[in-house]
Amino acid sequence: MFSFIVSRLLQALPVMLVVSFISFAMFAYVGDPVAIMLGQDFTEAQRQALITDLGLDKPFFVQFLSFLGNAAQGEFGLSYRLSRPVAELIAERAPATLELALCAAIVALAVGVPMGVYTGLYRNSWLSRFFLTFSLVGVSLPTFLIGILLILTFSVWLGWLPSFGRGDVVRLGWWSTGFLTWGGLKALILPAITLGLFQLTLIMRLVRSEMMEVLRTDYIKFARARGLPNRAVHFGHALKNTLVPVITIAGLQLGAIIAFAIVTETVFQWPGMGLLFIQSVGSADIPVMAAYLMMIALVFVTINLVVDLLYYAVDPRLRIGRGKGH
Amino acid sequence: MMRRMMLAAAMLLGLGMAADALAQARVVRWAASGDPNTLDPHSQNVGTVSMVLRQIYDPLIARNQRLGLEPGLALSWTQVEPNRWRFVLRQGVKFHEGEDFSAEDVVFSITRALAPTSNFGIFVDTIERAEAVDRFTVDIVTKTVDPILPNKLASIFMVSKGWSERHNATRPQNTRQREEMHTVRNTNGTGAFRMTAREPDVRTVLSRNPDWWGWREAGNVGNVTEIQFRPIASDATRVAALLSGEVDFVLDPPIQDLNRLRNAPNTRVVEGPEVRTLFIAMDTFRDELLYSDVRGRNPLRDLRVRQALYHAIDIAAIQRTIMRGQSVPTGTLFPEQVQGFVREEDVRLPFDAARARALLAEAGYPKGFEITLDCSNNRYVNDEQICQAIAAMWARVGVRTRLNSMPIAPFFAKIQRDDTSIFMLGWGVPTLDGLYSFQSLLATRNGAQGDGIWNHGRYSNPQMDALVQRMKTQQGAERQAAMREALRLYREDVPHIPLHHQVVPWAMRSNIQMPHMANNEPQFRWAVVN
Numbered sequence: 001m002f003s004f005i006v007s008r009l010l011q012a013l014p015v016m017l018v019v020s021f022i023s024f025a026m027f028a029y030v031g032d033p034v035a036i037m038l039g040q041d042f043t044e045a046q047r048q049a050l051i052t053d054l055g056l057d058k059p060f061f062v063q064f065l066s067f068l069g070n071a072a073q074g075e076f077g078l079s080y081r082l083s084r085p086v087a088e089l090i091a092e093r094a095p096a097t098l099e100l101a102l103c104a105a106i107v108a109l110a111v112g113v114p115m116g117v118y119t120g121l122y123r124n125s126w127l128s129r130f131f132l133t134f135s136l137v138g139v140s141l142p143t144f145l146i147g148i149l150l151i152l153t154f155s156v157w158l159g160w161l162p163s164f165g166r167g168d169v170v171r172l173g174w175w176s177t178g179f180l181t182w183g184g185l186k187a188l189i190l191p192a193i194t195l196g197l198f199q200l201t202l203i204m205r206l207v208r209s210e211m212m213e214v215l216r217t218d219y220i221k222f223a224r225a226r227g228l229p230n231r232a233v234h235f236g237h238a239l240k241n242t243l244v245p246v247i248t249i250a251g252l253q254l255g256a257i258i259a260f261a262i263v264t265e266t267v268f269q270w271p272g273m274g275l276l277f278i279q280s281v282g283s284a285d286i287p288v289m290a291a292y293l294m295m296i297a298l299v300f301v302t303i304n305l306v307v308d309l310l311y312y313a314v315d316p317r318l319r320i321g322r323g324k325g326h
Numbered sequence: 327m328m329r330r331m332m333l334a335a336a337m338l339l340g341l342g343m344a345a346d347a348l349a350q351a352r353v354v355r356w357a358a359s360g361d362p363n364t365l366d367p368h369s370q371n372v373g374t375v376s377m378v379l380r381q382i383y384d385p386l387i388a389r390n391q392r393l394g395l396e397p398g399l400a401l402s403w404t405q406v407e408p409n410r411w412r413f414v415l416r417q418g419v420k421f422h423e424g425e426d427f428s429a430e431d432v433v434f435s436i437t438r439a440l441a442p443t444s445n446f447g448i449f450v451d452t453i454e455r456a457e458a459v460d461r462f463t464v465d466i467v468t469k470t471v472d473p474i475l476p477n478k479l480a481s482i483f484m485v486s487k488g489w490s491e492r493h494n495a496t497r498p499q500n501t502r503q504r505e506e507m508h509t510v511r512n513t514n515g516t517g518a519f520r521m522t523a524r525e526p527d528v529r530t531v532l533s534r535n536p537d538w539w540g541w542r543e544a545g546n547v548g549n550v551t552e553i554q555f556r557p558i559a560s561d562a563t564r565v566a567a568l569l570s571g572e573v574d575f576v577l578d579p580p581i582q583d584l585n586r587l588r589n590a591p592n593t594r595v596v597e598g599p600e601v602r603t604l605f606i607a608m609d610t611f612r613d614e615l616l617y618s619d620v621r622g623r624n625p626l627r628d629l630r631v632r633q634a635l636y637h638a639i640d641i642a643a644i645q646r647t648i649m650r651g652q653s654v655p656t657g658t659l660f661p662e663q664v665q666g667f668v669r670e671e672d673v674r675l676p677f678d679a680a681r682a683r684a685l686l687a688e689a690g691y692p693k694g695f696e697i698t699l700d701c702s703n704n705r706y707v708n709d710e711q712i713c714q715a716i717a718a719m720w721a722r723v724g725v726r727t728r729l730n731s732m733p734i735a736p737f738f739a740k741i742q743r744d745d746t747s748i749f750m751l752g753w754g755v756p757t758l759d760g761l762y763s764f765q766s767l768l769a770t771r772n773g774a775q776g777d778g779i780w781n782h783g784r785y786s787n788p789q790m791d792a793l794v795q796r797m798k799t800q801q802g803a804e805r806q807a808a809m810r811e812a813l814r815l816y817r818e819d820v821p822h823i824p825l826h827h828q829v830v831p832w833a834m835r836s837n838i839q840m841p842h843m844a845n846n847e848p849q850f851r852w853a854v855v856n
Contacts, residue, residue, distance in 0.1 A: 034739075049442065081363050082526060083499045084506045148562045155570040163566045164558050165528070269558045271528045279527065279559070282704070283363075284735040 008308055012301045019297040020071065023290055024064050054080075067290065076291040081283045086291045090273060095175050096166060097265070097272030101257045103188050104196030109250060112200040116207025117239060120215070131204065138201035143260075147194040147267035154190060162187050164269040195264040199253050206249060210242035248307055255303045259296045352855040353552045354838065356848070357564050358577040361527045361557035366509040367483040368438050369498040371445040371756075376481075377577070377847040378555060381532055382422075383483035383515035386413055386432065387476050390545075391841045391852065393601075393663055393758055395476055399427065399484055399516065400464075408471045409454075415462040419539050422513070422520040425486045429458035434487035434496075436466065441497040448776050449478040449757070473801040474759045477665070481756055489514045518546070518851040519553060530555040532850075540851060548851045568593055568833055574855075575840065577848065579833040581652050581707060587833045597831040598842035599654055601663050602754040604706060606699075606716070606823040607767075608632060609747045611784030617698035617728075617747040625695055626748065626783075632820040633675060634685035638723040639716060640677045641825060648711045653826035659763050659816055660753075661827040663844050666760030666797075666809035671817055674824070682723040694724025700740060700749035701731040707828055713750055741782045749782070752828065756845070760809050761797045768812075768821060769794045785821040 034050050051057050055066070070077065076086035115135075119128040138146075155163035167187030170180040178184025214220060215238055223233045262274035269275070273292060280288040360374040367383055369375075388398035400413040419427040436456040439446045452472040457465045468475065490496050493508035513521045518540055519532035532553040540546045556573060558564040561580040567573045569590055579587060579595070587593045608626040609615055615624050625631045641655040657674035660667060686694060697720075701713035710731045717727035732740075741749050755762050770786040771778030777794075778784075793815070796808035816822070830846050839854040 046442065046447070078506070083364055083366075083369075083510045084526075088506075144560075148566075151563060151566045155572070156566050159570055163570055163572055164563050165556065267560050267563055269556075269560065269563060271525075275527065275559070282733065282735065284739075 004312060005305075005309070008305050012305065015301055016294070016297055020068060020290070020294055021064065023293040024067060025060075071291070071294060077287045079280070079285055079288050081280060081285040081288070086287045089276060089288065090291055090295065091174065093271060093273045093276050095177065096270060097258060097261050097274060099178060100188065100191055100195060100261060100264070100270060100272060101254065103192035104199065104257050104261075105250065105254055107192050107196035108199035108203055108253075112203030113207055113246070115200075116204040117211060117234070119204065120208040120211025121234060123212070135201035135204055138197045143194060143198070143263045144267050146197055147190070147264060150190045150194060151267075161190050163190075166271060191264050191268045191270050194267070195257060195261055199250075199257060202253070203246060203250060207242055207246055210245060211238060214238045214241050248310070251303060251307050251310075255296075255300045258299055351552065352550050353554060354550050354575055354850065354853060354855060355554045355556065355573040356575045356577065357556050357558045357567060357573040359557065359559050359561070359564065361555075362530075364499065364510050365513050365521075365524070366495075366499050366507065367485055367513075367515075368435075368441070368444045368446050369509075371448075371481075373754075373846060378530060378532075379483060379513070379515075380517075380847050381519040381553065381850055382513045382517045382521055383485070384517050385480050385482055386415075386484065387480045389480050389845075391843070391849075393844055395480060398480075399432075403476055406465075409468045411466045411468070411475055412459070413464045413466065415464065416539060417462055419516050420537060421486045421489065421516055422535060423486070423489060425488050425514075427484070427486070427516055428461050429464045431484055431487050432456060432464045433458050434490065435482065435484045438485065438490070438497060439482050443498045445498070446482060448762070449481045451776060471799045471801075473799075473805060474665070474757065474761065477757045477759050484516065485509075486514055518548070527557060538851075546851050548853045550850050550853050550855055553850055565833075568835070571835070574835045574838055575848070576833040577846070579831055581650055581831065584650070584652070584831055584833075592836050593833055594836050595831050595833050596840065596842050597652070597829055599661055599663070599844055600754075600828040600830040600846050601661055601758065601844050602706075602752050602828045602846075603656060603660055604709075604712070604750060604752045604825040604828065605659075606635070606748060606750050606825065607783040607785075607821070608635075608823075609744075609783050610821065611744075611786070615697065615747040616745065617730075619696040620691075625689065625691060628689045629820060630685045630689040631691065632823070634682040634689070634723065635720060635725065636675045636820060636823045637678045637682035637685065638719050638725070639823065639825070640719055641674065642677070644712060644715050645826065648708050648715055649826070649829075652707065652829040652831065654829060655826045656824050657817065658813055658824060659767070659822070660755050660760055661844075664755050664758050664760050664763075666806065666813070668810050668813050671810070671813040673817065675820075679723050686724060691724070694726060696726045696728070697747055698728045698730050700737065700746045701729060702734050702737040702750070703731040705734045705737070706752040709750065709752070712825070716750075744782050744784065746782060750825075751780070753780070754845075758845075760812075761794070764790070764794050764797060764809075764812055768816070783821065785819075787815070787819060787821075790815055790819075 034047060034054070034056065055063060074087055078084065079086050079089055082089065115131050119131050122128050151163045154161045165187060166178050167183035168181040169176045169178050169184055178188055220233060220238060223237050261272060262278055264270065265272045265274035266278055276288060277292045280292070358374070358377070362375040362378045364370055364375060365379065367379055385398050386400040387395050387403065390396045397416070399416050399419060401416050402414045404412050406412045413432070415427070415429060415432065421427060433456040436450065436453060438444065439450045440453060452468045452470055452475065454467045454469045457467065459465055466475065490509070493512070495507050495509040499507040499510055511524055511526070518535055518538045520535045521530065522533045523529065523531035532555070534551045558567060564576055565579060565583045565587065568576050568579070568587070571592070584595055588595050609624065610627050612624055614620070614622060615626065618625070645651065645653050645655055654661070655674065656672055658667070658672040662669070686692065699713055699717055701709060703710035713729055713731055717729045720727045740746060753763060753767060765776050766778070766780045768781060768785055768790050769777040770791050771781055771784065790812060793808045793812040797805055797812070800808060832840065832842060832848070834840060837856045840848060841852050843849060
C-alpha cells in the first residue's frame with residue numbers, strides 16, 4: 001500500500017513540473033505586464049526600472065527556476081494587478097469556488113442518478129424521452145448561454161433569484177460561506193445549476209446505459225426468478241452495481257467542475273478563483289495565472305491519486321498484481 | 327381585542343418608522359465592468375481607479391459638471407512668478423480619520439505624486455517642489471513655465487501626511503515589495519464619501535461624509551447616503567441586474583442593449599460625449615513596412631497614400647451601423663471639451679472611393695497593396711467591428727487589409743514595441759488640454775517625460791515639435807495660436823486618420839438624477855435619488 005502511494009506520488013511530480021513549465025512558457029505570449037502597469041504616461045527610464053523590478057530582464061530559465069523555487073514554498077509573489085500576495089488572493093477566493101463546485105456536484109448527482117435510473121428502467125415512457133431530449137440540450141448548449149437564459153428567466157422576468165454575486169456571506173475564520181444565510185443560499189441556486197447541468201446530463205446518460213447493461217445480466221434474471229420485488233431488484237442489486245463507475249466518473253468530474261467554473265463564475269460575477277483567473281488574463285497578471293494553473297494541476301493530480309487508491313481498495317486484482325495477494 | 331389593537335398599532339408604528347428610515351437611507355447600487363485594482367491615490371492612473379477614488383479624495387482644484395475648474399481644497403490660485411504658483415487652502419477641513427488638513431499635507435501629496443513609483447508623473451512633470459508658506463498657503467515651484475498647471479492638479483488627490491507615515495505608505499506602492507501596502511485597500515480622504523467596506527472584486531461600500539466641506543457649497547445637491555459599488559464583468563449580467571432592480575446605476579451598459587434599457591419601464595439612459603478620440607495611426611518612419619507586401623519603400627510615408635486611406639473610410643456608415651449613432655465623427659485630434667479645440671479644423675476628408683483609387687494610382691500603387699491592421703478587441707466601444715469595417719472599406723479601393731485583432735494586453739505590448747504598420751488607438755485627455763495629445767502622440771520621441779511616448783507610428787515633423795515646445799511654455803493667445811497651427815498641420819499632414827469621439831451612455835433606474843460627465847467619472851455628490 002505504502003509503496004503504491006509513493007510510486008503514484010513520484011509519477012505525479014513530473015506531471016506538475018511539465019504543467020508549471022508549459023504554463024510559465026505560455027505566459028511569454030499573453031502580453032506584457034509592464035505595458036499594462038505603466039498606463040498611459042511613462043518615461044523609458046521608468047519602463048526599464050519596472051522591468052528590472054519584476055525580474056523580466058533575466059533569461060527565461062533563470063526566471064523559471066526562481067519561480068519554481070518560490071512556488072515550492074507556496075510563495076507566488078505579489079499580484080501585478082492587485083499588489084497583494086497571490087497565495088492570500090487565492091485562499092480568499094477558494095471558498096466561493098469550492099462551495100459552488102460542491103453544490104453543482106450535488107445537483108448533478110441528486111438529479112442525474114434518479115433520472116438515469118428512471119430512463120434505464122422505463123425506456124419507452126414519454127417522460128424518459130423528455131429526459132433524454134433535455135439531456136441533449138444540457139450537453140449541447142454552451143454554459144454561458146444556459147447561465148444567461150437562467151438569469152433572464154429567474155431574475156429579470158420572475159424576479160425570484162439574484163442575477164450575480166454570492167449574496168450575504170458569513171465569515172468562519174478564513175473561510176467565507178454562503179450556506180448560512182438565506183440570501184447566500186438563493187445566490188447559489190442559478191450558478192450551481194448552470195455549472196452542474198453538463199455533469200448532470202453526463203451522469204444521467206452513464207447511469208442509464210449502466211442500468212441497461214446490468215439489467216441484462218444473469219444475476220438480475222436470477223434475482224427476478226427468486227421472486228424478489230422489483231424495488232429490491234432495481235435498487236438493491238442493479239443500481240448498486242452501476243454505482244462503481246458512476247462514482248469514479250463523478251470524482252474525476254469534480255476536478256473538471258472546479259477547473260471549468262471559470263465560465264459560470266464570469267457570467268454570475270461569482271467571486272471565485274475562476275473569475276480571478278479571467279481578470280488576471282486581461283491584465284497579464286502572470287503570478288496569479290501561474291499559481292492558479294499550478295493549483296488546478298494539483299487538484300487533478302490529487303483527485304487522480306484518490307481515485308487510484310479507491311480502485312486499489314475496490315479491485316482485488318490490483319493487489320494480486322503486486323504479488324501480495326492471498 | 328384590546329391587545330390585538332395595541333399590537334396592530336405597534337406594528338403600524340413600526341412600519342411607519344421603517345418607511346421613514348427607508349426614505350432617509352438613499353442607497354445607490356452602482357455596477358461597472360471593472361473593479362479598481364488598487365485604492366492608492368497615486369499608483370495607477372486609470373479610469374476604474376479614479377472613478378471610485380474621486381468620491382473619496384479631493385484634489386486642490388476640482389472640476390465642475392462641464393469639467394471647468396473650480397475651487398477644491400484650494401480656494402484660490404495665482405501665478406505669483408512665472409515659475410511659482412501660490413495656492414490658498416480651505417480651512418477647517420478634516421480627513422475621514424480625523425486629521426486636520428493643512429499645507430504640509432499638500433506638500434506631502436505633491437511629493438508623493440513625484441515619486442518614481444507614481445503613475446501620475448505627467449500631471450506633475452514640470453514641478454520642481456512644493457513649499458509650505460504658512461499653515462494654509464502653499465507654493466508650487468515649477469522647473470519651466472507651466473501655463474496649465476491648475477488643469478493638471480485637478481488629477482492629483484490630497485492625502486494625509488500623518489496617516490501615510492503612520493502606515494508606512496509615504497510612496498505609492500511598489501511591485502518590488504513583498505508585502506501589501508496599507509493604501510492598496512484603505513483610504514483616508516477629505517471627500518464627500520468615506521469608504522466603510524472593501525472586498526476587492528466583490529464590493530466597495532462608501533458612506534456619505536456628513537462633515538464634508540462641500541455640502542455647504544451651492545450646487546452639491548446630492549442626497550445619496552450610501553454607494554455600494556459592485557463590479558460585474560459580464561455585459562449581459564450587468565444589464566440583467568439593472569433590469570431586475572438589483573443595481574441602480576450602470577456606468578458602462580453595452581450599446582446593443584441601449585434601446586431595451588430606454589424602453590424598459592424603470593430604467594433610462596443618459597448619454598453624452600466622452601473625451602476620447604479613436605484614430606488610425608501609421609508607421610511613417612521605417613523605409614519598409616513590417617507587415618506589407620510592398621518591398622523597398624514605405625507607402626505610408628507618401629501623403630497621397632495616407633489621404634487615400636482616409637478618403638476610403640465611410641465614417642457615416644460606421645456611425646450608423648456599428649456605433650448605432652453612439653459616436654461623433656471627427657476630423658481632428660480631440661473633442662471640443664479640450665482646451666485648444668478649433669472648430670474650423672474639425673473637418674474630415676470626405677468619403678470618396680474614386681478619389682482614393684486615383685490617389686493610390688498617382689502614388690504608384692494602381693493595384694493597391696497589402697497591409698495588416700492591428701486592433702484591440704476589448705478596449706473601446708465595438709473596436710473590433712470598427713476595424714473589420716475599415717478593413718473592408720480599404721479592400722474596396724484596392725488596399726487588401728488583413729485584420730489582426732487581439733485583447734488589450736498583447737495589443738499594447740505589440741504597439742509599444744513599435745511592432746506595427748498601422749493600428750487603431752483611442753486616446754483620452756485627462757488634463758483636458760490639447761498639449762497632452764500633441765506631446766504624447768505626435769512629438770518626436772526624445773526620452774523626455776511624455777514626449778512621443780505613444781507615438782508608435784514614429785511620426786516626426788520638426789514643425790510639430792516646435793509647436794509642442796511653444797505649447798509647453800507660452801500662454802494666452804500665443805499658446806492658442808500654436809495649438810491652432812498644430813491642428814492645421816495635423817489636418818494637412820495626415821499623421822493619423824481620425825475616426826470619431828466616443829459617446830458614453832450611462833444607464834440607471836428612473837428614480838436617479840445624475841449629471842453626465844464627459845470624463846466618464848460619475849460624481850455622486852451631484853446624484854439625487856427620489
